[in-house]
Amino acid sequence: MAGTSPAAILIREASMKRSILLLPLAALALAACGDSGTSANGPARVSIRLHDAPGDLKEAWVRVEQVSLQGTSSADSTSGKVVLMDTPTGWLSLTQLTGGNFATLVNDAQVPAGTYSQLRFVVCDAYVVTQSGAVYATQGTALPAGVTATGTLQVPSGCQSGLKVKLPGGGVTLESGASVMAVDFDVSQSFGHQAGASGKWVMHPVMTATSLTFSATISGTVSPAAGVTLPTCGGAVVPISQFVPRAVAGVDSISGAVQPGGTYSMTVAPNTYAMTYAPAYSFTNGDSLTVAATPSPATATVASAGSATVNYSITSATCKPHA
Missing domain, CATH: 2.60.40.1120 (Carboxypeptidase-like, regulatory domain)
Known part of the structure; x- marks a missing residue:
């Protein structure tokens, strides 16, 4: 595998859906996993956009602790985790990033050329506000001033292995070129009541990478x-x-x-x-x-x-x- 190249990540929204955009993720091109795993020396950029559809929630907020890529095999020099960002963000509203708005997450990170099977977000802190005004938050979270939790929100694996984004074709190969990856984040399917009578809410993010365009x-x-x-x-x-x-x-x-x-x-x-x-x-x-x-x-x-x-x-x- 040849060299490394810079990357950047943003958060934004497209059309009627709310989104998080990760802009230039690598200065290496993005291709389907079935393509050649060889790399080129030319620079590239890749952006990643998360969208969501309206649901029963009035607000949904997260703090991203880390963003990383994961390689596919031990034979690949990039098979280990490549951390793109490990400085926690402030509170990011999944329901306010509308009308083409976005905010930067990663800028000029170095990403080795190679094949990657996973994109992951580590999210330890999150809270939601229902249409009735009830607030459900992860335990121990320092909420913004004026926000008081009335119940618990669970984010399984969010603070450990991280939340997984499904990549097109099961993976992507970073080579020379420049790409923008759209990732659907369906808030309406990502948050819900926990089964039973606990009254807790649970976050099981539904995130799928979709189209590829050039930055x-x-x-x-x-x-x-x-x-x-x-x-x-x-x-x-x-x-x-x-x-x-x-x-x-x-x-x-x-x-x-x-x-x-x-x-x-x-x-x-x-x-x-x-x-x-x-x-x-x-x-x-x-x-x-x-x-x-x-x-x-x-x-x-x-x-x-x-x-x-x-x-x-x-x-x-x-x-x-x-x-």
């Missing part, structure tokens, strides 16, 4: 406008790489890294993005920098496997020295 790229340049000079701040002249371009769709903001030469590139899921930037920066010596910039164009629409160019012109940059 997209937004790139461009960042440069000062005519007559604008980047100031000294934080003890040195501010480099152009300090600037942070952002692509915003719904609740999510994807940031790009500017190279010393003033170029940037970010991998995104197909969508329409408002192009913004980070307006303020702080330095360890207490200085603060404020910038204003104009993106051209102000929005970028990228289709599957598409690309868009957005150039930024910095119109002002002001340093406020520490007191």
Whole structure:
């Protein structure tokens, strides 16, 4: 198997269904498990989207502790678990990620080329709110302020081996290319009353990976406008790489890294993005920098496997020295 490549994961929604999108999961292509297990050196990205259908729940919230891929055989160098993310997220609402909204889970993780049979989410904390207002939560969970559990929610294996996502064809082979994987998360079938008279609710997630499409790229340049000079701040002249371009769709903001030469590139899921930037920066010596910039164009629409160019012109940059 050849090398490793970066990955990123997002959460989002499509059409009438709520979803979690995992965006660029690997810089390696995604193919059916029956395809060749050989790998290529070219970069790739894969995004993963979770959808759900309306059910009896008013709200459903989870905290993801870890996201990982699992290989298929001991003969495969990727047969062990490859951890993509192990920093717990905040509370993620499965019922509010609507209208194309998404939030980043993993960004630029390294994934070896190879064949993978499983995608897993470790979920230790979760709670649901029924239409009647009752709250069922996993035991010991620190709930948000103002939320009080009235019953127990069980998530079997969620905090141990993790929740399994069914992959197309029983598995995927990561090679060169770029892909977006859609994963159906059916909330209406994933939560229900526990059998018997315990009154508990139980979470048995129904998650199935479905379609594959290609991810997209937004790139461009960042440069000062005519007559604008980047100031000294934080003890040195501010480099152009300090600037942070952002692509915003719904609740999510994807940031790009500017190279010393003033170029940037970010991998995104197909969508329409408002192009913004980070307006303020702080330095360890207490200085603060404020910038204003104009993106051209102000929005970028990228289709599957598409690309868009957005150039930024910095119109002002002001340093406020520490007191």
